[in-house]
Structure formats: structure tokens, C-alpha cells
Amino acid sequence: MSMDRNTFLEVDEKLSQTIYRAFYTGSVINRKEYMTSQAQFVESKIYLEIRQHENHYIQLYRHLGYELIHDEEGEFFSIKLIAESESEDAVFDETSLKIIAILTLISRIMTQRGQPLEFLGQPVQGITGNDVAALADEETTSAIFKALKLKTPIDALEFIKKRGFAFRISQSRYVLSKGAMTMIDTLIEREKELSSSVN
Amino acid sequence: MAGSITNKQFSTLETLQRLLRYREVMFKTIEFADINHAGAIPETVFYSFVIALKDQLSDEQANEVSLVFDVDNLLQSRIINDRRNVDGVTKLLFNTSVFEVFRLCRVSLYRPLTKVSLNAAMTPLWSLMRQVKRGKLSTTPGTDDYLEWVDDLVYRVSDLLGKIRANIAKLQNVGVEFEKSAIADPQGYSQLEVKRESYNMAAKLYQREIDPLKVFLDKHTRYEEGDGIFLTLGYFRSFFQTINDTSRAYLMLSYEVQYLDLFSPIKQVANQVSIYLQKTQQSLHEHSAIDRAYSVVLAAFENTLGGDLRNKFIDMSDLKSLEVSVQCPALGRIAPFRTEKSPSFLDVAFNELATRVQSYAPENSEKVLLSESISKEAAKKLQYSQRLARWVDNFDWPLNKDFLALAHKELSQEWPDFKLPDLFEVQSRLINSPNYQLELRNEYQKMVDDVYELQYRVRHLVSLSNQQTEVK
Numbered sequence: 001m002s003m004d005r006n007t008f009l010e011v012d013e014k015l016s017q018t019i020y021r022a023f024y025t026g027s028v029i030n031r032k033e034y035m036t037s038q039a040q041f042v043e044s045k046i047y048l049e050i051r052q053h054e055n056h057y058i059q060l061y062r063h064l065g066y067e068l069i070h071d072e073e074g075e076f077f078s079i080k081l082i083a084e085s086e087s088e089d090a091v092f093d094e095t096s097l098k099i100i101a102i103l104t105l106i107s108r109i110m111t112q113r114g115q116p117l118e119f120l121g122q123p124v125q126g127i128t129g130n131d132v133a134a135l136a137d138e139e140t141t142s143a144i145f146k147a148l149k150l151k152t153p154i155d156a157l158e159f160i161k162k163r164g165f166a167f168r169i170s171q172s173r174y175v176l177s178k179g180a181m182t183m184i185d186t187l188i189e190r191e192k193e194l195s196s197s198v199n
Numbered sequence: 200m201a202g203s204i205t206n207k208q209f210s211t212l213e214t215l216q217r218l219l220r221y222r223e224v225m226f227k228t229i230e231f232a233d234i235n236h237a238g239a240i241p242e243t244v245f246y247s248f249v250i251a252l253k254d255q256l257s258d259e260q261a262n263e264v265s266l267v268f269d270v271d272n273l274l275q276s277r278i279i280n281d282r283r284n285v286d287g288v289t290k291l292l293f294n295t296s297v298f299e300v301f302r303l304c305r306v307s308l309y310r311p312l313t314k315v316s317l318n319a320a321m322t323p324l325w326s327l328m329r330q331v332k333r334g335k336l337s338t339t340p341g342t343d344d345y346l347e348w349v350d351d352l353v354y355r356v357s358d359l360l361g362k363i364r365a366n367i368a369k370l371q372n373v374g375v376e377f378e379k380s381a382i383a384d385p386q387g388y389s390q391l392e393v394k395r396e397s398y399n400m401a402a403k404l405y406q407r408e409i410d411p412l413k414v415f416l417d418k419h420t421r422y423e424e425g426d427g428i429f430l431t432l433g434y435f436r437s438f439f440q441t442i443n444d445t446s447r448a449y450l451m452l453s454y455e456v457q458y459l460d461l462f463s464p465i466k467q468v469a470n471q472v473s474i475y476l477q478k479t480q481q482s483l484h485e486h487s488a489i490d491r492a493y494s495v496v497l498a499a500f501e502n503t504l505g506g507d508l509r510n511k512f513i514d515m516s517d518l519k520s521l522e523v524s525v526q527c528p529a530l531g532r533i534a535p536f537r538t539e540k541s542p543s544f545l546d547v548a549f550n551e552l553a554t555r556v557q558s559y560a561p562e563n564s565e566k567v568l569l570s571e572s573i574s575k576e577a578a579k580k581l582q583y584s585q586r587l588a589r590w591v592d593n594f595d596w597p598l599n600k601d602f603l604a605l606a607h608k609e610l611s612q613e614w615p616d617f618k619l620p621d622l623f624e625v626q627s628r629l630i631n632s633p634n635y636q637l638e639l640r641n642e643y644q645k646m647v648d649d650v651y652e653l654q655y656r657v658r659h660l661v662s663l664s665n666q667q668t669e670v671k
Contacts, residue, residue, distance in 0.1 A: 023528040069526055080526045095527040097518040101499075104492040104521070111486040114394070116478075144500045147513045163527055179525065186523045191488035 007056035015049040019057070022046065023066075023079050026095065027164040030177050031075035034123060034167035041123070050077050074179030076164065098148055099165055100183055102156045103176070105141055107184055109134050117188075121181040127157065129172035209267060214276040215297070217267040224248045224268065225301045228293070229308050239283070239290035242270070309365045314411040318424070320359045325425035327352055328434060340444045349447060352435065356454050359428075360461075363412065367464050370409060374468035377401055377475035391486050398479045405472050413469045416462040428458055495520050507575065550577050587621060591628040596635065601657045607646055619651040629660065636661045 022029055029050065032041040050057050050068075061068045066079040107117055109131050119125035135141050135153035142153075150156045157174045160166045165180040176184075209217065218225055227248045232240050249268045253261040266272060270291070273279040281292040302308040310316070327348060330336050337344035414420055420427030426434065432455045439448035499517035503510045594609070596602060606625045610617045629635055642657040 026528050028528060071525060074525065078526045079528045092516070092519055092522060093526055094515040096523060096525050097515050097521060099525075099527065100492070100521045100523055101496050101513075101518055104489060104496050107485075107489045108493050111482075111489045114482065116482060117485050117489075140497070140500075144496060144513075147500050147503050147511070149512055183523045183525055187492050187521070188484050188488040191484050191491060195484070195487070 007053065007059070011053045011056050012049055015046050016057075016060075019046050019050065022164070023061075025162065027162060028071075028179060029077040030164055030179060032178065034169060034175055036169065039123070039169075047075075047077065071179060071182065073185075074177070074182035076177070076179045095163065096183075099160055099163065099180070100187075101144075101148055102150070102160055103165075103180055103184055104187075105135065105144060105156070106131070106176075108141075117184055118181070120176045120184070121178065123169055123175045126169055126173050126175035127166075132157070132172060208272050208275055211276040211278070214267055214272065214278055215300075217263065218278065218297075218301075219304075221252055221264055221267070222301065222304060224252055225297075226305055226308065229298055229301055232293075232298075233308070238295070239285070239292045242282070242289040242291055245291055303365070307369065309369045310362070311408050312362060312366045312412055312415075313407050317411055317415050318422070320355070320362070321422070321425065321428070321431070323355055324352070324428075324431050328425070328431060331435075331438060338442050340442060340447075353450065356432070360454065360457060363416070363458075363461055366408070366412065367461055367468070370404075370412075370468045371464060373404065374471035378471040391483070391490070394479065394483060394486065398476065398483060401472055401476055401479070405469070405476060409465070409469050409472055413462075413465050416458060416465055418459070418462075429455060432458070492521055546574060546577075550574075553577070553581060583616070584624060587624055588628055591625050592632075596629075596660050598662055599638075599659045601642075601644065602629065602660050603655060603658065604644065604646075611648075619646060619648050619653045622646075622653065626658075634663055636663050 019029060029047050030044055031047045033044045034040070035042045054068075054070075058068045061079055062082070065082050067082050069078050069080055070076075071078065106120065106127060110117055110119060120127060132153045135145075135156075145151070145153060145156055148156070150159060157166055157168075160176075160180065161168060161174065165177050165183075166174045167177065168174050224245075228240055228245060231244060232238060246268075249264060253264050256264060270279065270282055273291075274282060278294055278297050279291050280294050283290055283292065302310065312320075327336070330348075331338075336348050339345055415428060417427065418429045421430065425431070432451050436448050436451035436455070439445070439451060495518060496513075499513045502517055503513055590610075591606075594606075597605070603622050603626065606622060607619075610621065610625075626637075630637060638659040638661045640657040640659060644655055644657055646653045646655075
């Protein structure tokens with residue numbers, strides 16, 4: 001913080017609290033959030049708040065021992081503990097692995113049907129009640145969810161929703177966030193590299 | 200002329216009419232010849248098609264079919280050019296003009312126009328152009344020489360035009376099919392292998408037929424060997440203009456326009472198929488990417504399926520190969536607790552607890568208490584050492600003997616997993632035993648196994664109950 005101006009006076013106190021609460025509950029902050037009332041994705045106020053006062057928030061969370069990270073592709077903010085040493089705990093993030101495992105199981109339903117994965121990020125398609133039923137019906141998939149400490153596919157969707165990687169559109173329909181789609185894209189890009197290195 | 204079928208042979212016209220009536224046989228024959236890249240087909244194969252047809256017909260019709268498709272009849276009516284024995288197989292060589300007639304009747308039988316065949320079609324045109332340029336052909340309209348080469352030119356240009364039109368019709372059908380499957384989501388496409396095969400087929404078609412034709416019909420195409428069709432036609436048009444043959448110049452212009460008209464349909468087909476290819480390739484990547492990720496998740500899950508009740512949940516480190524660069528906020532976790540939660544700390548604590556609990560356990564219990572909380576390795580070691588202790592306690596130890604040698608002898612025979620260091624445990628158990636006292640001798644011994652060598656001073660056991668005296 002510079003000596004001549006106090007950035008705390010410039011930021012929105014209420015929004016800053018909302019941001020802290022989101023991070024505290026383990027959620028990322030997405031640029032676009034699905035608004036059920038408007039039935040579409042809208043720009044998030046708190047995302048804009050961070051963008052506008054990025055230096056302030058970087059400083060704030062650094063003082064708390066965290067690094068504020070912006071994911072350019074997935075368009076979201078997250079924070080990461082500043083590790084004192086590169087201990088083994090810091091090497092991988094269990095939550096993100098759990099999320100990618102859930103996304104894998106959901107995506108598999110689509111690829112098995114020959115549907116493009118981009119549907120998962122479109123509110124008109126997303127993950128439907130039928131998809132949820134299909135996930136629950138498949139014995140192995142259902143057992144894998146349990147082994148991931150998730151009782152049902154709905155629990156799994158709620159798990160990623162709570163962390164800002166999905167939104168609920170209606171009673172039984174969800175849509176993935178851009179961040180989640182980026183995670184899936186990473187898998188696909190990796191596959192493309194693999195197949196081009198084979199050929 | 201039909202009617203009576205007592206005649207054994209039909210004229211060419213009559214035979215052709217009947218071949219067209221029973222055209223399935225010829226279609227199958229052409230398909231077979233195309234697949235095998237052979238102009239000749241084995242007689243047996245041909246007759247299997249005829250017999251298959253006859254099965255569906257009335258007796259009278261079947262009789263007619265027998266007569267028409269009789270080899271002698273086909274030979275005399277010049278439908279078949281030759282019947283020849285090749286490597287012990289009798290083969291029928293069909294007249295290619297007859298084949299062409301049947302190809303006309305079915306789009307799927309059109310000969311593919313590949314780069315090679317397009318090139319072959321252009322070669323005579325280039326040759327004519329060269330000769331005109333060199334002044335080797337007559338340039339006087341109305342003369343026989345002039346009419347001859349000009350007729351040849353017109354024949355070739357219109358023949359090629361016809362072939363291209365036919366092929367575009369065929370490719371348009373294919374294009375529409377592929378476009379449909381790029382948009383739709385038929386169940387049949389869910390299989391990765393099926394999808395891959397269809398993709399390869401489309402890719403081959405695109406590369407072999409669609410793209411060369413698209414290039415061929417492009418206005419500005421030039422080949423290594425000569426100009427493309429438009430530039431060639433343009434050359435002849437201006438040539439005819441210079442010699443004032445306006446009707447031929449006009450004819451060339453009209454061909455140019457007709458060829459030009461074919462460009463947009465082939466471009467449309469090319470677009471349809473390339474959209475299909477792009478979408479399918481993306482879908483193939485998606486499919487195999489997700490399959491690969493799923494196999495990682497499945498393997499991690501299968502690790503939890505063993506008999507070990509501690510492994511109910513997936514070990515997240517098994518999923519490491521899925522790692523993506525995305526970070527989830529970890530603000531909720533409070534840092535100072537981390538050390539206490541670390542697996543190594545907990546392992547030590549639980550091993551210690553298990554060992555202590557075990558020493559209070561009933562003597563002959565096989566079960567390791569707290570086995571769920573310690574590692575499998577540690578539980579095994581604990582069990583082994585318990586078994587050893589029980590054996591020491593129950594063994595009938597003779598007094599005044601080298602008990603280590605005795606224990607070694609007994610244990611190495613009875614226990615397959617016995618190792619020399621176990622003797623230390625035996626000795627320490629006996630030292631702590633309330634029944635015996637150890638007596639040191641001035642004698643040294645050595646024991647060797649594959650791994651260890653043990654040198655020790657011989658000790659004897661002295662019973663405490665019988666002899667209360669303490670020996671040095």
C-alpha cells in the first residue's frame with residue numbers, strides 16, 4: 001500500500017465482505033454468474049469489484065497469507081495459500097482433483113451419447129434431470145461418487161456448485177461455469193497434444 | 200420381341216433390355232468389380248448373384264433369367280468381352296460400355312473422379328492445346344482435319360462435364376449424410392470405434408475425391424503439367440475467336456459457364472464434409488480425452504475395492520495425473536492444524552497406540568487391535584512379533600543348552616518367514632520371562648543365513664523356580 005493513499009477507503013466494504021465470505025466458503029469468484037431470475041449469465045459485481053481494485057485485493061490477501069490468482073481462461077478469481085516451503089501438501093490441491101473427477105463422470109455421459117461437451121456450459125442444455133438419473137443408474141459411476149465421499153450425483157453437482165464451478169438453473173438442471181469448462185478443455189487439449197505426438 | 204423364350208439367345212438390344220429389367224445383378228457385379236479393383240469377376244461370384252435373384256422370381260421369370268445370363272448368350276450379345284481362365288479361376292470380362300450404362304442408373308456406382316483420373320481427363324486436352332500452339336493442327340474452319348480435332352475436343356470436354364456432374368450428384372448425397380450426422384446425435388455414433396471409422400471414411404473421401412474436384416473446378420487452378428480446365432477452355436475460346444469461328448468460341452464460353460456452375464455445389468459439399476470432419480475430430484478428441492480421464496478415476500476407485508476396510512474412499516493422490524492448473528480457494532482451512540493432521544504424524548501416533556494396546560491384549564489373540572488405524576505393514580509386523588512371543592512362551596525349553604541354537608533350529612524348520620534377527624526377540628522375551636535366568640558361557644558361536652550373520656556368546660537357561668542362585 002502506498003503511503004499517501006489508503007486503498008481501503010476506495011473499495012466497497014460490503015463487496016469486500018462478500019468476496020471474503022465466498023473465498024472462506026471455498027468458492028471461486030466467477031466473472032459470469034447464472035441468474036435464475038433473469039434466466040441468463042450476468043456479470044458478477046464482486047468479480048468487477050476485484051478487477052477494479054485488483055492491487056488492493058492482491059495486497060489484502062497477501063497480508064492474510066494468500067496469493068490472489070486470476071484464471072484468464074476460466075475467467076475467475078481464486079486464492080492460494082502462500083506456502084512457506086514447497087511441502088508435499090502444497091503440490092496438489094485435493095478439491096480441484098475432486099472437481100475434475102466429478103467433471104469427468106459428468107462429461108462421460110455426454111461423450112457416450114455422442115453429444116458435444118460444450119452443451120454442458122450452455123444454459124439451454126446443461127446437465128438435465130435425465131443426465132442426473134443416468135449418472136445415478138450406472139452402478140460403477142454411482143459407486144465412484146460414493147468413493148469420492150459424495151452420496152448422490154446431486155451431491156456431486158452441489159459440491160461443484162458450492163465451489164463456483166456450476167450453477168443451478170432449475171430444480172433439476174445445472175450448468176457448468178466457464179472455469180469448469182476450462183478444466184474440461186485442459187483434458188481435451190492434453191489429449192490433442194498426445195494424439196499429435198503419436199501421429 | 201420378348202414373348203417366346205424358347206430361343207436360346209437374344210440380340211444385344213434384347214439382352215440389354217432384360218439386363219436392365221433384372222439390373223440388381225449388374226449392380227452387384229459392378230460393385231464387386233469396383234471393390235476388388237478388377238474389370239473381370241469370377242464366374243462363380245457372378246452366378247451367385249444370378250441365383251440369388253432367381254430365388255425371388257416366379258418360375259417363368261427365373262427361366263428367362265437363366266437364358267439371359269447364360270455366358271454364351273452374354274458372349275454372343277457382346278455384353279461380355281471374354282471368358283478367361285486366370286490362375287485356375289474362370290473370370291468374365293465385361294464390356295466397359297455396358298458397365299457405364301449401369302453406372303448411369305445408380306449414383307453410388309459412379310466412378311470416383313480422383314486426382315489421377317482428372318489428370319488423365321485433362322491430358323488429351325493439353326495435348327491438343329500444345330499441338331494448336333505449335334501449328335500442327337488445321338486452323339481452317341470447315342476442313343475435314345479441322346472438324347476432326349475440334350469434334351474430339353468438344354467430345355472430351357462434354358464427356359468430362361458429364362462425369363463431373365454425375366460425381367457431384369453422388370458427393371452431394373454423401374455431403375448431406377455427413378452434415379446430418381454432424382448435427383444429429385444418433386445412438387449409433389456413441390461408439391468411439393464407429394465414429395472413428397466414419398471419420399476416416401469421410402477424411403479419405405474428402406482427400407481423394409472432394410478436394411481434387413474442388414481444386415479442379417477452381418477458376419485459377421494450374422497444374423504442373425498444364426492449365427486447369429478454365430484456363431484451357433479460355434485458351435481455346437480465344438483461339439476460335441482469332442480464326443473467326445464464332446460458333447465454336449461461343450460453345451467454349453458456354454462450357455466455361457457450365458463448369459463454373461459446378462463450382463458452388465462442390466464447394467458446398469466440401470464445406471459440409473469439412474464441417475463434419477472438424478466436428479467429428481473435436482468429438483473424437485473429447486471422447487478419448489474423457490475416456491482417458493475416466494480410466495484414471497476408475498483405477499483410483501478400483502484401489503478402494505480391496506478387502507481392506509480402511510480404503511473406503513478414493514485416495515486423492517491417485518488422481519494426480521488429472522491435475523489441472525486450477526486452484527480452489529483454501530481460506531477455510533486453518534493453517535496451524537496442518538502439522539497435527541499430517542499422515543506421518545498420525546501414523547506414528549497410531550502405531551504407538553496399537554503396540555501398547557497389543558501388550559495388554561489377551562495372550563492368544565490373533566487379532567491385532569486397532570488394526571484399522573495403522574498401516575497394513577505395521578499390523579503385519581505386530582502380528583508376527585506376537586506369534587513369536589507366544590511360541591517362546593509355549594515352547595518347552597530344555598535347561599543348560601544353547602537355547603539360541605535350539606530356537607534357530609526349531610524356527611527355521613517350522614516358520615517359512617523366520618529370519619535371524621528374530622532370535623533377538625526370542626532372547627529378550629526369555630530375559631523378561633519370570634521362569635528363567637540366562638547363564639553366560641565362555642563359548643562363541645556363529646550362525647549364517649542368506650542375509651545375516653550372527654555371532655554370539657552362548658547362553659544357557661537356568662530355571663528360576665528350581666535354582667534361586669545367581670550365576671554370574
